[in-house]
Every structure is written in C-alpha cells, then in structure tokens.
Amino acid sequence: MSSRYNHKIIEKKWQDVWSDKDIFQTSKDLNKKKYYVLEMFPYPSGKIHMGHVRNYTLGDVVARYKRMKGYNVLHPMGWDAFGLPAENAAITEKKHPEKWTYQNIKTMKNQLLQMGLSLDWNREIATCHPEYYKHEQKFFIDMFKAGLAYKKEAEVNWDPVDKTVLANEQVIDGKGWRSGAVVEKKILSQWFLKISKYSDELLSDLDKLENWPNKVKTMQSNWIGKSIGAEINFKISENKSHITVFTTRPDTIFGATFLAISTDHDLAVRVSDQNDNLKKFINDCKNLNHEKIKMGFDIGLTADHPFIEGKKLPIYVANFVLKEYGLGAIFGCPAHDQRDLDFANQYNLDVIPVVMPSNTKGDFKIVKEAFTEEGVIFNSEFLNGLDIEEAKEKIINEIEQKKIGRRKVNFKLRDWGISRQRFWGCPIPIIYREDGEVLAVEEDQLPVKLPNIENFNETSSKLNNIFEWKETVCPKTGMKAFRETDTFDTFFESSWYYFRYCNSRLEKPFEKEDIKYWLPVDQYIGGIEHAILHLLYSRFFTKALRDLEYFELDEPFKGLFTQGMVTHITYRNKSGEWVEPKDVEKFKEGFRDKSGLIVETGKVEKMSKSKKNVVDPNDIIELYGADTARWFMLSDSPPERDLQWSDTGIAASFKFISKLYEFIDKFNNYKSNNTDDDHIIENLKSIINEVSENIEAFQFNKSVAKIYEYVNILNDALSKKKLSKNSFEWSLKKLSIILQPFVPHISEEIWSNFSEKLCINEVWLSEKVKKKLNLKIAIQINGKTKDVIEIDEKLSKEMILDIVRNNNKIKKNLLGKNVIKEIYVPGKIVNLVV
RNA sequence: GGGAGUAUGGCGGAACUGGUAGACGCGCCGGAUUCAAAAUCCGGUCACUUCGGUGGUGUGGGUUCGAUUCCCUCUACUCCUACCA
Numbered sequence: 001m002s003s004r005y006n007h008k009i010i011e012k013k014w015q016d017v018w019s020d021k022d023i024f025q026t027s028k029d030l031n032k033k034k035y036y037v038l039e040m041f042p043y044p045s046g047k048i049h050m051g052h053v054r055n056y057t058l059g060d061v062v063a064r065y066k067r068m069k070g071y072n073v074l075h076p077m078g079w080d081a082f083g084l085p086a087e088n089a090a091i092t093e094k095k096h097p098e099k100w101t102y103q104n105i106k107t108m109k110n111q112l113l114q115m116g117l118s119l120d121w122n123r124e125i126a127t128c129h130p131e132y133y134k135h136e137q138k139f140f141i142d143m144f145k146a147g148l149a150y151k152k153e154a155e156v157n158w159d160p161v162d163k164t165v166l167a168n169e170q171v172i173d174g175k176g177w178r179s180g181a182v183v184e185k186k187i188l189s190q191w192f193l194k195i196s197k198y199s200d201e202l203l204s205d206l207d208k209l210e211n212w213p214n215k216v217k218t219m220q221s222n223w224i225g226k227s228i229g230a231e232i233n234f235k236i237s238e239n240k241s242h243i244t245v246f247t248t249r250p251d252t253i254f255g256a257t258f259l260a261i262s263t264d265h266d267l268a269v270r271v272s273d274q275n276d277n278l279k280k281f282i283n284d285c286k287n288l289n290h291e292k293i294k295m296g297f298d299i300g301l302t303a304d305h306p307f308i309e310g311k312k313l314p315i316y317v318a319n320f321v322l323k324e325y326g327l328g329a330i331f332g333c334p335a336h337d338q339r340d341l342d343f344a345n346q347y348n349l350d351v352i353p354v355v356m357p358s359n360t361k362g363d364f365k366i367v368k369e370a371f372t373e374e375g376v377i378f379n380s381e382f383l384n385g386l387d388i389e390e391a392k393e394k395i396i397n398e399i400e401q402k403k404i405g406r407r408k409v410n411f412k413l414r415d416w417g418i419s420r421q422r423f424w425g426c427p428i429p430i431i432y433r434e435d436g437e438v439l440a441v442e443e444d445q446l447p448v449k450l451p452n453i454e455n456f457n458e459t460s461s462k463l464n465n466i467f468e469w470k471e472t473v474c475p476k477t478g479m480k481a482f483r484e485t486d487t488f489d490t491f492f493e494s495s496w497y498y499f500r501y502c503n504s505r506l507e508k509p510f511e512k513e514d515i516k517y518w519l520p521v522d523q524y525i526g527g528i529e530h531a532i533l534h535l536l537y538s539r540f541f542t543k544a545l546r547d548l549e550y551f552e553l554d555e556p557f558k559g560l561f562t563q564g565m566v567t568h569i570t571y572r573n574k575s576g577e578w579v580e581p582k583d584v585e586k587f588k589e590g591f592r593d594k595s596g597l598i599v600e601t602g603k604v605e606k607m608s609k610s611k612k613n614v615v616d617p618n619d620i621i622e623l624y625g626a627d628t629a630r631w632f633m634l635s636d637s638p639p640e641r642d643l644q645w646s647d648t649g650i651a652a653s654f655k656f657i658s659k660l661y662e663f664i665d666k667f668n669n670y671k672s673n674n675t676d677d678d679h680i681i682e683n684l685k686s687i688i689n690e691v692s693e694n695i696e697a698f699q700f701n702k703s704v705a706k707i708y709e710y711v712n713i714l715n716d717a718l719s720k721k722k723l724s725k726n727s728f729e730w731s732l733k734k735l736s737i738i739l740q741p742f743v744p745h746i747s748e749e750i751w752s753n754f755s756e757k758l759c760i761n762e763v764w765l766s767e768k769v770k771k772k773l774n775l776k777i778a779i780q781i782n783g784k785t786k787d788v789i790e791i792d793e794k795l796s797k798e799m800i801l802d803i804v805r806n807n808n809k810i811k812k813n814l815l816g817k818n819v820i821k822e823i824y825v826p827g828k829i830v831n832l833v834v
Numbered sequence: 835g836g837g838a839g840u841a842u843g844g845c846g847g848a849a850c851u852g853g854u855a856g857a858c859g860c861g862c863c864g865g866a867u868u869c870a871a872a873a874u875c876c877g878g879u880c881a882c883u884u885c886g887g888u889g890g891u892g893u894g895g896g897u898u899c900g901a902u903u904c905c906c907u908c909u910a911c912u913c914c915u916a917c918c919a
Contacts, residue, residue, distance in 0.1 A: 636846045
C-alpha cells in the first residue's frame with residue numbers, strides 16, 4: 001500500500017495516543033533520578049508566535065531525550081496570566097479581563113497541543129486564578145511580618161499613557177518600555193520588597209551557577225553593582241554640621257578640590273530655602289533635559305579638608321551627582337575622575353594630581369584627560385610612594401582611627417517596588433484601619449479576590465473607585481478599614497510559579513519534600529530579555545522563602561539556556577511601506593508585491609508586527625505540520641543564536657519529513673541478499689552516538705546534520721542494495737529513536753511498523769562501536785596535506801614512514817628536496833619537513 | 835564612556851583536547867524524466883590555474899613540524915549598560 005505523507009492524519013493520531021494513555025503525566029517515583037525541564041511560561045496574548053515555537057521545541061527535545069534516558073521528567077506548562085494587555089483589551093471590548101484571558105489561554109493551549117509537546121497538562125496553572133495567587137498573598141504577608149516587605153513614599157516613574165508606575169527596568173532612555181511615552185516623576189506611597197538585603201548573596205551565589213551563560217551572570221553582577229570604598233565626613237567650615245560622601249577612591253583624598261551634592265540633598269534643600277537663585281537652579285536641573293552637560297551651583301559654604309590643615313573646599317550643588325546612589329554627595333578629585341575634571345575645567349577649580357604612572361619621568365600634568373589607571377601616589381604626605389591598593393588600605397585605617405568615616409560597601413541594586421495601580425493583578429493583602437494602623441489581611445480571609453465588574457471601563461476598573469470592594473472592617477476590632485487598592489507587579493507571580501508545578505492542585509503552595517525532590521530546575525530555557533528582571537527576582541524569592549522556612553534551597557535554576565530570536569527578512573515597497581512576506585513574490589531579478597510593484601529587501605530583523613515580517617505558526621502547522629515546524633526550528637542555527645526564517649528552509653524540512661515517511665514503503669518492498677553490511681552499520685552507530693553527544697551539548701543543529709547524514713548513508717546503501725533486510729529494519733528502528741526528541745510524530749509512525757509499543761517509551765542507549773582496524777591518515781609536507789592513505793594502525797612508525805616514502809605522489813613532491821624531519825602522530829598524520 | 839560577544843564559500847553554519855578547512859542544509863549550475871512546467875532523481879559547486887599546482891577562515895604579526903583553533907595588534911559589526919563617584 002502506498003500513500004503520501006499526510007501530516008494532519010499522522011500528527012493527530014499520535015497526539016491522541018499520547019493523551020489517551022496519559023504518557024506525559026509525571027509520576028513521583030523517588031527511586032528514579034529526576035529531571036526538571038522548564039520553558040519560561042507565556043503571557044496569554046492571543047496566539048502563539050514563532051518565538052514560542054522555538055522555545056518550546058528546544059525544551060521538548062530535552063524533555064523527551066531525558067525521558068528516554070531513564071529520568072523521571074517534569075515538564076509542565078502554564079500561563080503568566082495577569083498583565084496590562086488584558087486590561088486594555090477589556091476596556092476596548094467591554095469584557096472582563098478574565099474572560100479575555102481565559103479565551104486566549106484556550107486558543108493558545110490548542111496550538112501548543114498541536115505542536116506535540118511532551119507536557120504534563122495536569123499541572124497547568126494560570127496565575128490569575130485565586131487558587132494560585134492566594135499563595136503569593138500569603139508569601140507577601142510573611143514577608144511583611146518579617147520586615148522584607150515595607151511601604152515608603154517614593155518618587156516613581158509615571159507613565160502618562162499607560163497611567164501606571166513603571167519599574168526602573170521598564171524605563172528605557174527615559175521612556176516607557178511599552179508605551180514609549182516620556183516618563184514623568186510622581187510621588188506615591190509604594191510597597192517594596194527588600195531585595196537589597198540579599199545583594200551580597202545574590203552576587204556571590206552567581207559563582208555557583210555553573211550551567212548559566214556567563215553573559216547573564218555578568219549582566220546580573222553589573223546590575224547588583226557592588227563597589228567597595230569608604231564614607232568620609234567633611235566638616236562644614238562655617239558651622240558645626242558636616243557632609244558625608246561615599247567614594248571608591250579614598251586614596252585620592254589629597255587631590256580633592258571641591259565637594260558636590262545632589263539637587264535634593266538635605267543641605268541643598270536647606271540652603272535653597274533662603275536662596276532663590278539656588279532654588280531656581282535646582283528646578284532647572286529637574287525640568288530641563290541637559291543630557292551630559294554638567295552644571296553646578298556654588299552654595300557659598302566650604303568644607304574643611306580632613307587631612308590638610310587650613311584647606312577649604314568649595315561646595316557645589318551639581319546635576320551630575322545622583323541622589324539614589326551612595327549618599328548623594330561626593331568629593332571631587334578632578335585629576336583622577338573624568339566627570340570631576342570636566343566639572344573642574346568648567347568652573348575653574350584646581351586640578352591636583354596625586355597618582356602618576358610608575359614610569360613617569362619629569363613633569364606629570366593633567367589637562368583634558370583624567371588619569372584613572374594604576375600608578376604611584378605622590379603629593380599626598382603619608383601616602384606618597386604607595387600603589388593605589390596600599391594607599392586605599394592605609395587611608396581607610398586612618399579615617400577610621402580619626403573617627404571621620406568608615407569602610408563601606410555600596411550596591412547599585414535597589415529595593416523592588418511592587419505596587420501597581422492596575423486592576424488586572426493580584427490584590428495586595430493589606431488593610432488600612434481608620435485609626436491609621438496598617439495590617440496584613442488575616443490568613444483565613446485569603447484569598448483577597450478581585451471584584452466582578454459588569455461594565456469594564458477606564459473608571460469602573462479602578463479598584464480605588466469600587467467602594468463596595470474597598471471598604472471593609474478590621475476583624476479584630478470591628479473598626480472601619482480600607483483595602484489596599486494597588487496590585488502586585490506581575491513579576492511577583494513569575495517569581496515562584498516553578499515551585500507550584502511540583503503539585504499545582506495542592507491546598508498548600510507546595511510540599512517541602514516535593515521541592516526537595518524536584519528543585520532546582522535542571523534546565524530552564526527562555527529569552528535573554530529576562531536576564532536581569534525575572535531571573536533576579538526569582539533568585540531573590542527563593543532565598544526569601546528559604547529564610548521564611550518554606551524549604552531549604554538557595555538557587556532555583558541550576559541550568560539556564562537563553563535562546564536566540566526568530567528573525568525574518570523585511571520587505572518594503574517604493575513608498576517605504578512594509579510588505580508582508582506572504583504578499584511578496586520572487587521574479588527573475590527581484591521581488592514584487594501582489595500588484596506587481598517592485599519590493600526591496602531590507603535588513604533581517606526580529607519578527608514584529610510593526611515591520612510586518614511575522615510568520616504565523618498557525619499557518620505553518622496547518623500547511624506543513626508540527627514535525628516540519630519543529631525540524632526547521634532545530635536545523636542550521638545553533639539554539640543560542642538568531643534563527644532566520646525562510647520559505648525555502650521550511651520547504652526543505654517538509655521535504656525531509658516526507659522522505660522519512662517514504663522509508664515505510666521502501667522497507668515493505670525491499671529485498672536484498674546482501675549480508676556483508678557491517679561497515680555501514682558501524683558507521684550508523686557512530687552517528688547515533690554523535691547525535692546523543694550533540695543533544696547533551698545543546699547543539700541540536702549538529703544533531704540535525706548528523707541525522708541527515710544517517711539518512712543519506714541509509715538511502716545510498718539501499719539504492720545499491722548493500723543492506724540486508726534485517727539491517728534495514730535495525731536502521732529504521734534506531735532512526736525512529738533518534739528522531740523521537742526532534743520530530744516525535746513521524747518517529748512514532750515509523751516505529752509503529754515494528755512494534756506494538758510506543759517509541760517514546762523506548763530507552764536511548766549509546767552504541768558500542770568496534771574499533772576500526774584501518775585508519776585514514778593524512779600525509780603532509782610542511783604542514784600542507786598532499787595525500788591521504790589508509791593504513792593498519794598496528795604498523796610501527798618505521799613501517800608507516802616507509803609506505804609514505806614510497807608513495808608516488810609524495811615521491812613527486814619530494815623531488816629535489818631534502819627531508820629534515822619526519823613527524824608521525826599515531827592515527828592522524830605524517831608530516832615531512834623539507 | 836564602561837562591559838560582554840561575534841567575524842569561516844552566494845547564504846545559515848561544521849571542523850573533538852592545535853593535525854585532511856568548508857560536514858549538513860539552502861541557493862546556484864549541468865543532466866535525466868516531461869509535449870512543457872512543477873515535483874522528483876543523478877552529478878557538480880571556496881577562488882585562481884599553464885590542470886603540474888597555488889592561494890584561502892575580518893587585518894597585521896607571533897608561537898609551532900603544523901593554527902579557523904593558542905598569544906599580541908588593528909578593523910568592523912551586534913548586544914547590554916550608562917554621569918553608580
């Protein structure tokens with residue numbers, strides 16, 4: 001019986017089998033070694049995109065492979081279901097965001113099912129479900145009671161378009177990451193989590209994360225931004241108060257020529273109360289966008305230099321001093337800091353060099369470039385002659401002895417503001433009693449659910465306006481109270497979802513013993529865009545929950561893999577408008593759109609709606625099937641690099657899958673008397689082993705190339721009838737197994753010709769390959785290869801060199817030359833030096 | 835400004851701890867099949883060449899019998915970050 005490859009029938013068939021037999025339901029079998037593979041869960045935006053397809057395909061390869069390797073695999077999926085888009089859609093469609101969200105989840109789940117992923121859907125979660133978020137309300141209360149969550153007045157980034165507070169990380173170049181609107185400053189009372197308490201641990205534990213990309217670790221390390229230095233008090237000459245500054249270069253103290261404080265430093269505020277010019281200056285700094293221009297205002301006071309008797313330093317309010325970092329005050333040493341030098345040159349301040357390069361001869365002068373490298377201290381009394389490190393040590397000791405300051409470590413990392421003025425998020429479980437007390441909601445009152453709203457619109461959806469929800473009473477005193485009307489930042493939900501998968505339907509958030517068995521996640525896979533935010537917050541959450549005695553675990557993700565983007569070439573017509581790929585046709589000399597107008601090809605860019613270079617996975621799966629889509633995702637590009645989508649590429653994948661299908665007919669009609677096919681089988685075996693090695697190394701593109709090779713060898717042997725029927729059967733069974741992680745449907749289809757069982761339940765073994773007796777070695781002259789010969793490995797060096805000397809090609813090449821040296825590397829090369 | 839990374843045919847990319855550069859896929863060229871085309875199959879495909887060879891992994895140098903691989907220099911591009919004292 002002969003038939004064409006029909007992906008729709010085949011893929012549906014196997015998906016049904018897997019699902020009917022509950023193949024991918026995870027069991028908790030403590031005798032088995034576990035493997036937890038997780039892809040970053042999606043936001044239910046409406047439908048899946050190619051980025052998802054790539055992400056989940058990569059994860060599925062790992063999950064299926066590990067399963068066949070005998071691991072108890074946990075491979076779950078869920079939905080990061082709170083967020084602004086749902087709210088916006090709800091307002092436009094006048095539907096509750098819940099409806100919109102669950103509708104999207106339904107659609108997207110269907111699409112994921114069609115991809116044939118080996119997911120345990122029984123553990124599915126949606127973070128907008130009260131049974132999920134009630135647990136994080138409890139976490140928050142625990143943190144609140146432990147002093148890890150606190151409230152403070154804070155200037156926040158206010159996005160005037162989205163009407164919401166943005167995290168620092170969500171502000172890019174002073175603009176909102178989503179709306180692109182210029183962000184304004186606004187003072188609000190906000191909830192914060194004390195991530196800063198863990199700065200040191202978050203930094204030092206990065207070293208434990210061996211299976212994380214260095215790039216991500218560096219990014220986190222920079223973000224945490226640890227710097228070691230000192231705080232130094234400068235006495236104000238005119239009165240008894242003082243200014244404390246932070247510096248990482250206390251060794252340059254003798255080169256200090258001014259102090260600078262930020263525009264809202266206490267002293268600046270105090271002086272400005274009596275000085276209208278300063279008030280105006282501070283206002284200018286806040287309102288005008290000065291880019292990199294440095295501006296300062298001499299406030300008329302001076303500070304005493306702590307080590308130079310009688311030396312007074314002018315005090316400036318300056319726009320380049322950050323209020324959030326350190327103490328909002330610095331001492332300026334223009335000779336050794338570029339910013340200070342620029343400032344000094346502008347305001348004609350002294351420049352006193354105190355460090356010079358150790359090889360300096362004669363005069364050392366600073367003009368336009370500060371000297372910030374290693375060197376020797378001079379002009380600095382008791383520090384003279386020391387190197388920078390020694391000088392730092394000595395001066396800090398001196399400062400501490402004189403009791404005018406101390407050693408100090410500073411971090412860039414600031415506490416995590418989690419309040420959001422939005423409806424579609426998890427309510428913060430706090431009540432404000434009429435007597436002013438701020439109380440956590442009682443545990444038996446959890447969850448604090450979101451209210452139902454009939455007519456969802458801009459005004460009705462503000463929790464602050466919903467009095468029947470907002471008004472409550474204190475269960476202890478019966479006093480009137482108001483609920484907190486802000487909701488959590490959605491990074492709150494994604495900071496712990498990987499714990500919930502251990503037992504998603506449990507009354508408690510999770511069991512300790514489950515966490516002990518399943519965590520940490522062995523392989524986490526997602527986009528590099530989460531390198532800092534999500535991953536840092538999750539690491540913090542793990543440490544915080546550990547300290548709240550939920551479990552013993554320091555780090556949630558043992559292995560991390562960040563995949564590249566899916567890109568596509570862009571097209572534009574003559575008027576500069578983007579043209580969708582599906583509307584472009586190729587002609588002899590170029591491309592045209594449907595109406596026949598010339599289309600120019602542009603840069604290859606990340607698929608995005610605005611550039612109209614998006615390919616919908618739906619269309620691809622409909623037309624070619626999941627196996628083809630998966631195969632294409634894994635071919636060619638290494639997973640960490642960008643993958644360029646192309647029509648020819650997807651067509652080639654389809655061709656290959658169809659070709660695989662033809663093996664079934666080929667086998668049924670195959671006849672051969674040949675039994676001498678050992679060398680072919682040996683060849684295939686070593687390819688199988690290479691496929692495994694490449695999977696282990698996360699180089700799926702290389703596995704794909706090896707499978708192509710396997711199929712090519714097989715086809716070649718078949719056409720020449722070199723393979724026995726038995727060997728053919730062996731080859732096809734092995735082929736099914738190595739295909740299983742990549743293209744599981746066609747794998748099962750081929751496998752089903754030989755077995756009643758399922759291929760996914762087979763064990764993946766490494767093949768024993770016989771050692772080859774004959775080796776190919778290259779003969780080089782001066783390192784250039786001239787010939788390749790086949791020899792028996794057992795031959796001695798002398799015998800091999802003899803063969804080489806008598807080789808005709810080599811003889812020719814050696815005419816008129818003297819061999820100086822003969823090098824033989826066993827099994828590899830012979831090199832003759834002439 | 836600071837940090838990280840990348841550079842190999844027309845394209846995506848291979849090359850194990852230094853040892854036959856260009857595996858595998860795309861594209862292209864030639865042939866078969868076809869009334870013709872698509873599809874399919876077979877062959878070729880780094881460049882130059884007097885067909886003996888010669889050159890070739892961004893640039894220039896170094897180490898080595900031998901370098902895509904190790905070291906230094908420069909160049910280009912990408913990403914992150916940005917007045918963090």
